[in-house]
Amino acid sequence: MLAPNSRERLVVIGNGMAGCRAVEEILARDPDRYSVTIFGAEPYVNYNRIMLSPVLAGEKSFDDIIINSAAWYADNGIDLVSGDPVIAIDRAERTVTAQSGRTVGYDRLLIATGSDPFIIPVPGKDLPGVISFRDMKDVDAMLAAAEGGGDAVVIGGGLLGLEAAHGLSLRGMNVTVLHLMSTLMERQLDEAAGWLLKTELESRGQTILTGADTAAIVGDGKVEGVLLKDGRTIPASLVVMAVGIKPSVALARAAGLAVGRGIQVDDHMVTSDPAVLAVGECVEHDGNVYGLVAPLWEMCRALADGLVEQPSGYRGSVTSTKLKVSGIDVFSAGDFSGGEGAEDIVLRDASRGVYKRVVVRDDRIVGAVLYGDTADGGWYFDLLKKSEDIGAIRDVLIFGQAFASGGGQADPKAAVAALSDDAEICGCNGVSKRKVVASIEGGACTLDAVRATCKASASCGSCTGIVEQLLALTLDDYDGERVAKTICKCSSFTHDDVRREIVAQDMKSIPEVMQRLSWSTPDGCSSCRPALNYYLLCAQPGVYVDDQQSRFVNERMHANIQKDGTYSVVPRMWGGLTNPRELRAIADVVEKYDAPMVKVTGGQRLDIFGIKKEDLPAVWADLNAAGMVSGHAYGKSLRTVKTCVGSEWCRFGTQDSTGLGVKVEQMSWGSWMPHKFKIAVSGCPRNCAEATIKDFGIVCVDSGYELHVGGNGGIKVRATDFLCKVATERQAMDHCAAFIQLYREEAWYLERTAPWIERVGIEHIRQRIVEDEVGREALTSRFLYSQSFSQDDPWAERAAGKDREQHAHLGEFRPLVLEAAE
């Protein structure tokens, strides 16, 4: 045994998690090799930093989270210098000097200085009351602030920020979380899990603002609030900044060690100076820096191996994350961003609030996000780290370890067969397997029949797959059905199911629909997103916030994209009427913006071609100035109302078809619909406006107005069905509004009136619009109500600067300079 004074001198800078663990690992291998001195900036013994969250939340005390008490240092002959940070390293002399002036020599130096919280450089960041969340001192400051209650703002909706918010809200503060990104914990969670988390935190009384960009922290002598870039101010007497960390490298850099994002080390944690090692969050290994503890344990092992025994080498870490907020189970690991060849396996259970997503590439798990049920997190993580081939259990992987390792149950049908008779199949309606089987045996041989008899799969529908398997197990000749087209490959629901459930469950956002209706993809596809956006818009007028990114380019740009990427612009000409002022404005626009073509459309108005996306707002402003608004030639919405000259001029005209057309267009423009919608009003049965190939056609006759529906002049020509005849203009308009609303509420997205009517039958339409007078009035007033939110000219909003970025480049790159567009 070496006498203490003849041992090598190991000096450790940083009495945190990595520094002390490294010493533990070394002692475990050879307790007599080194005489150890540890410098710590904090005035404490080594404690478990990750448990600061439970301390803040009141679930633990400081004593509970001490890892190594004073006795440990004494027993192992370690000299702890706490509350005295090292301020310089002299590598030539091999000494370190602390703030107190104390200088200690070393044979080996270990730097384990951890990270510093990142402070966003906004005005007011230094005001009293602005703190970070890194050490015990910060927790003490938060606890002191929370004593008085009041408002707290946490900037940063990542792991740390949410744990701080949780703690502060348990301590009685009124907490608002400001998060720059649209999804909470976006590094760890996808949109679906982020939405669940946000919903849960909001239900616990926190306010969560996503997309919130901090402009300044305001206050006179102390914090009073946070000003956002959008102009809002959130009051706060305490602001916690938890926006990220950066490796603490100042000391190492000053000592001339190689430093990139962190202190650069090799596989044995040795820095560019062989006598100096580094470990923990302050290091950069193989280009990576880490912010979690698991990698530190692996680093400390490699370090001790290299220092004392056989070098083993550190190879980098794959990390997994959990959130330490009681009652919320979140797990994430690996890469879940998808990409080439990646396949998502998604399981959602709305009644239990569960979302599970495993990302698989080449039969290997590459990532996982779990919300609500994280029991299998460890198992997935293990398979991921070992890069195990999961081909054989792929179909049942998502059900978890217990299920997947159940031997012969790799067949989902076998798994269903193995369920006990009492097993609950339909959570919404509390239907057991026994009941489902009984109703199938009792003659319910289709999904719909099962739904009608025992209610299984009739509500949220997430058990539909299992019910189908029970049908297949019970009947010999059942080979699946659901002939009804599902909305897209992301869902097993039909359009009708989705529409019904959105209304029944009062759903208000796309992620909510996807969760409740068990979407099989994390964020849908280009088919279902626009459909859901429309269904929500239709079901929740004035409440639902339109999702621009779920719209096709034309509806997002309010113009029609052309094959060369430019746009065409079609202003509304009410009922096909125009005047010199409008014509002049159009002529001016054509010249001013060098439009290569202007053309009379088949819809009785003018189309200006070849406008660049940058020029659109200016073009619109010019057209607006002449009183013209968007013609929605791009929209799943009302296109044109074609008219003929009618009784005003025509010798055969029976009614004022032009005037009625203008009124109808003014009533119905701007409304979003399942598909485009065209109307025409002809002044007599000669029908010059072609009313009988329109979605809604009016043919004037001496005694009134004949109403026609479901015509189409497009790919498959279809003449209208006669709906009914009415006596007055008012009635004609009310019927028109009612018909549009029925179409809006019942048709599938991208289904025009012609195929819709062929599907549901004209009798259904007549019953709802003609026979059921009360129903018709209700439809009319629902249409007019929803119109009160949609008749804002989208061009005027854009011309005034709304969504300006849609029309501007982010920047311009010329070989030497790059200029921002705004």
Add this chain to the structure above:
Amino acid sequence: MNAFIGDWIDVGSIVEIPVRGARTIKTGNGEEIAIFRTSGEKVYALVNRCPHKHGPLSQGIVHGDAVACPLHNWRISLATGEALGEDKGCVPTIPVRVDAGRILISRMAMLATAAAA
């Protein structure tokens, strides 16, 4: 606002791109770079030209890590620039990374793009 960070060019803040959307950078020779932001908060940069008939990919619907071209609905992988499914074709990708909320794109690749086409 524009800064050079070694071989990376700072082209703006991530919040300037809508989630599941894209913004463009003009390169001076008529070519554009489309910078995408996905719902998983990943950022990708591609030449803004569909391999099919040159549709502006920046205007497509972004879902997962793919974009559906606005002209004829080809799906293009944002990670590799390759057409997915039955379609064949590929558009160049440009190295991009995000640091403290700033979008940085590779200067070399930008120069190459500006020189090509």
